[in-house]
Amino acid sequence: MISPDFYGFIAAALTTVAFVPQVIKTCRTKKAKDVSTTMLLMFITGLLFWIIYAIHTHALPVLIANTITFILNVTILMLKLTYSKENSVEETAL
Amino acid sequence: MISPDFYGFIAAALTTVAFVPQVIKTCRTKKAKDVSTTMLLMFITGLLFWIIYAIHTHALPVLIANTITFILNVTILMLKLTYSKENSVEETAL
Numbered sequence: 035m036i037s038p039d040f041y042g043f044i045a046a047a048l049t050t051v052a053f054v055p056q057v058i059k060t061c062r063t064k065k066a067k068d069v070s071t072t073m074l075l076m077f078i079t080g081l082l083f084w085i086i087y088a089i090h091t092h093a094l095p096v097l098i099a100n101t102i103t104f105i106l107n108v109t110i111l112m113l114k115l116t117y118s119k120e121n122s123v124e125e126t127a128l
Numbered sequence: 129m130i131s132p133d134f135y136g137f138i139a140a141a142l143t144t145v146a147f148v149p150q151v152i153k154t155c156r157t158k159k160a161k162d163v164s165t166t167m168l169l170m171f172i173t174g175l176l177f178w179i180i181y182a183i184h185t186h187a188l189p190v191l192i193a194n195t196i197t198f199i200l201n202v203t204i205l206m207l208k209l210t211y212s213k214e215n216s217v218e219e220t221a222l
Contacts, residue, residue, distance in 0.1 A: 038181055038184035038185045041177050041178075041180045041181040041184065042177075042178075042181040042185075044174075044177045045174050045175070045177035045178040045180075045181055046174075047174070048170050048171070048173050048174025048177060049170075049171055049174035049175065049178065050174075051170065052166075052167050052170035052171040052174060053167060053171075054167075055164045055166035055167045055170065056163075056164040056167040058164075059162070059164040059166075059167075060162070063162065065162050066162050067162055068153070068154070068157065068159050068160050068161055068162035068163055069150075069162055069163055070149045070150040070152075070153040072149035072153075073146050073147060073148075073149045073150040073153075076142050076143075076145065076146035076149065077142070077143055077146040077147075079142050080138075080139050080140075080141070080142025080143035080144075080146060081139070081143065083135050083136075083138045083139035083142060084135075084136075084139040084143065086135045086139075087132055087135040087136040087139055090132035090135065091132045091136075
């Protein structure tokens with residue numbers, strides 16, 4: 035019989051590491067125009083609330099998973115904003 | 129004193145509803161080229177494991193939040209695949 039925690043750990047690992055390919059893709063293509071800024075802002079705010087919740091309830095796995103996901107999503111947002119600025123400068127220059 | 133559950137509910141609501149703007153944006157622009165397919169596949173698989181975990185532990189809030197997030201992300205993946213197919217057909221036709 036598989037422990038429910040086993041599924042929980044796989045779930046937490048996958049929903050955390052999932053954002054690494056997005057970071058890599060955005061770095062490689064230097065584009066994130068199709069990624070919704072509103073989604074990123076809402077998701078990042080939600081993760082911040084998960085971090086506050088984890089601190090209050092001393093839930094270390096929740097804290098670790100959400101902190102990593104938070105860092106990855108802030109990175110995606112920063113990359114998106116940087117590249118959209120660069121692209122608009124290039125377009126103006128052309 | 130604010131209950132930790134209060135932060136938990138806000139967190140769950142935000143990290144779930146966050147994907148609605150992405151669905152709307154993708155429907156509107158008919159493009160999701162910059163959204164990583166690997167991210168979507170890993171995230172969806174992770175959500176599936178959260179659903180299994182929630183069923184095993186009878187965690188109803190976890191089940192509801194992750195089921196909605198799962199449906200929204202499958203929708204984003206389907207839209208991405210549909211539009212990338214349509215765009216490649218258009219490019220071939222041109």
